[in-house]
Amino acid sequence: MTTPVPDLPKSSVPGLVPTLNNTGWMTESLDRVSEAFATFAGDCADEVLDMGCAYGIATQAALDRGARVLAADLDARHLGILAARVPAAQRDRLRTQVARVPQVDFPAASFGAILAARVLHFLPPDDFTLTIYKMQQWLRPGGQLFVVCDSPYVGPWRDAAPEYERRKAAGCPWPGFVHDYHRYLPEASRATSPTFMHPMDPDVLRRVCTKVGLEVLEADWLAGGTRYRSDRDHAGVVARRSA
Numbered sequence: 474m475t476t477p478v479p480d481l482p483k484s485s486v487p488g489l490v491p492t493l494n495n496t497g498w499m500t501e502s503l504d505r506v507s508e509a510f511a512t513f514a515g516d517c518a519d520e521v522l523d524m525g526c527a528y529g530i531a532t533q534a535a536l537d538r539g540a541r542v543l544a545a546d547l548d549a550r551h552l553g554i555l556a557a558r559v560p561a562a563q564r565d566r567l568r569t570q571v572a573r574v575p576q577v578d579f580p581a582a583s584f585g586a587i588l589a590a591r592v593l594h595f596l597p598p599d600d601f602t603l604t605i606y607k608m609q610q611w612l613r614p615g616g617q618l619f620v621v622c623d624s625p626y627v628g629p630w631r632d633a634a635p636e637y638e639r640r641k642a643a644g645c646p647w648p649g650f651v652h653d654y655h656r657y658l659p660e661a662s663r664a665t666s667p668t669f670m671h672p673m674d675p676d677v678l679r680r681v682c683t684k685v686g687l688e689v690l691e692a693d694w695l696a697g698g699t700r701y702r703s704d705r706d707h708a709g710v711v712a713r714r715s716a
Contacts, residue, residue: 479554481528489699492527494548496667497591500530500698506691506709507531510588510619514540519585519613524574525592529555536563543584545572575604582613590621591707594671598647601671606685612714618687620710622673625649627697627706629657630670641674649673678710687712 489500503511511531514521515538523532526544528551535542536559544567546552552569559567574589574596587608593601608618625637630651640648649672651657658666679692690711697706 479557481554492548492551494550496547496595500591502698503531503534504590504621504695504698504707504709506619506621506695506711507588507590508534509711510586510590510617511535511538511540513617513619514538514542514586517585517616519616520568520583521586522579522584522588522611524572524587524589524608526555527551529558531588531590532567533559536566539566541566543568543570545570545577547571547573575600575607578607579611581610583611585613585616586619587612587616588619588621590619591623593620594622594673595667596671597669598650598671602681602684605681605687609682609685609687609714614714614716616714617690618682618710618712618714620678620682620712621695622678622708623670624674624694624705624708625672626703628670628672630654630672632657637672637674641676646680647671647677649677673708675708675710678708682710682712686715688715 511534514535520541520543521535523542523544526532526546529544532542532544544555549571556569593604625634633651637649651670654668654670675692675694679689682689690713692710694705695707695709696702696704
């Protein structure tokens with residue numbers, strides 16, 4: 474008897490799938506940086522890491538290209554749905570692990586590539602920097618890091634975009650950090666939402682990657698995956714650990 478493939482949760486926003494732990498959404502399509510990760514992973518002899526994979530859209534794309542993937546997420550339920558949806562012929566190339574950044578650790582030089590898509594904007598500045606540093610250590614020489622963060626121009630916090638622009642012009646190193654995120658949410662959703670949010674721009678991603686010793690190959694704005702998308706919904710960076 475064939476085991477039924479579990480459905481993803483129903484969504485009120487076309488193009489996005491809500492997480493089970495109320496921490497955000499998974500896009501139903503890959504952005505340009507996540508697509509580049511899947512392609513790079515398929516050509517990589519080493520295992521790759523999809524950190525904060527949710528239901529695994531990027532993991533599945535990498536597996537389809539022949540990659541070996543460690544899919545990590547802080548919610549075991551997401552990983553269970555992912556594992557059940559992966560075709561049987563690909564399951565020997567998939568590992569899953571419950572993990573949270575920056576607390577998780579892996580041995581140095583463990584992965585040929587790492588993706589963190591729409592995950593790291595949930596971290597405050599110090600934890601964000603520490604996570605990028607750890608990821609640099611986890612990469613093998615020549616390995617690549619792919620990061621996608623929500624920008625100041627998307628989500629409920631877009632109302633704070635003028636303040637982001639003012640702080641950026643004044644030279645603030647973390648201009649997008651929203652310390653009072655609940656202010657931008659309906660009262661009914663505040664109890665299950667983070668108290669802060671840390672949307673990024675390409676300049677911040679470039680600066681932090683460079684600071685930890687990565688060679689930045691690309692840092693740019695990215696379009697989103699919904700019908701409301703613009704050209705600045707996300708910020709993305711691709712960076713390489715020197716050989």
